[in-house]
Amino acid sequence: MFRGSMVALVTPMKADNSLDWDALHKLVEWHIEQGTHGIVAVGTTGESATLNMQEHAEVIRKVADQVNGRIPVIAGTGANSTSEALELTLAAKEANADACLLVTPYYNKPSQEGLYLHHKLIAESVAIPQLLYNVPGRTAVDMLPETVARLAAVDNIIGIKEATGSLDRLQQLQAVVPDDFLFFSGDDGTALDFMRLGGCGEISVTANVVPHLTAKMCELLLEDKVEEARKIDERMRPLHSALFLEANPIPVKWAMARMGMMSEAIRLPLTPLAESYRSTLESAMLAADVSL
Structure with missing residues (x-):
């Protein structure tokens, strides 16, 4: 059920920073049409850190209702507060999400035992499939293999x-x-080799911009057609880099706005993409045959 290209979906906003529900609806339908294999709602790319609890739960509910079982919906429900992560995970289950993605608690810098107890409590409290999410570059904590092994049980x-x-x-x-x-790979730049070595898919930022290419690459890899997949990845490689010229999701929101899919509105403390980076990102989009 969970395999292939899972888009780490952006959360569209209006100029006044309210959530743009119409744009969200269009994005979800577009991803299904383009062949995306699953949607991750309100993860890092979805600005989970700047949405309040009510908004967070409402985005998950609206995405799950709209998808209505056509592809899997994974809800980002991690937080640096265990009680908040538990509340969001319960909300995701009530919204009929298919699974939850829980980032390691950021900023607190918990011990490995703290990570274990945090994820164990949530998993034992809410009967919904859960994916761990390890991204030490953003959280300042690295979930080590021995901790993952304990949690896998x-x-x-x-x-x-x-x-x-x-x-x-x-x-x-x-x-x-x-x-x-x-x-699942959480790094577009190494996703091809990650899947080649046994990964079942990627949770992708790049898939926001070129969902059809990301999905096709994953399908080829799952069929063990590595060289064909590599040709697609080479087309996307400039995008993999350009989408991190500034902190995610700053570049990807600008790219989606440039494509006419939504506004580039983003909540403080994040700001719109700096002018100096825009031509580089635009060139990367053109290299991947994105229509502008």
């Missing part, structure tokens, strides 16, 4: 989004978890 914890960009880390994890544990 907990009911409901079915896999991990691993965003270190390290292929060595993938192999370390594979050595200590059950064979049916799912691995």
Whole structure:
């Protein structure tokens, strides 16, 4: 059920910073039409850190209602507060999301035992499949393989989004978890090799801009057609880099606005893409045959 290209969906906003529900609806339909295999709602790219609890839960509900089982919907429900993450995960279950994605608690810098107890409590409290999400570059904490192994034994914890960009880390994890544990790349630049080495898909920023290419690349990799997939990845490679010229989701929101899909509105403390980066991102989009 969970495999292939899972878009880390942006959250469209209006100029007054209210949520743009019409644009969100159009984005969801576009992704389904373009062949995206699953939607991750309100993850890092969806500005989870700037949405309030009510908005966060409402985006998940609206996406799940609209998709209505056509493709999987994974709800981003992580937080640096265990009680808040638990509340969001309960809301996602009530909204009929198919699974939840829980980032390691950021800023607090918990110990490995703290990470274990945090995720274990949520998994044992809410009967919904859950993916761990390790992105130490943003959270200041790295969930180590031995902790992932402990959590893999907990009911409901079915896999991990691993965003270190390290292929060595993938192999370390594979050595200590059950064979049916799912691995998703959280790094577009290394996603091809991640999947080639056993990952079942990627949770992608680039898929916001070129969903058809990302989906096709993943499909080819799952069919073990590596060289065909590599040709597609080469077209996307400038995008993989340009979408991180500034902190995600600043560049991707500008790119989506440039495509006419939504406004470039973004909430403070994030700001619109600096003028100096725009030509580089636009060139990367053109290299991937994005219509502007």
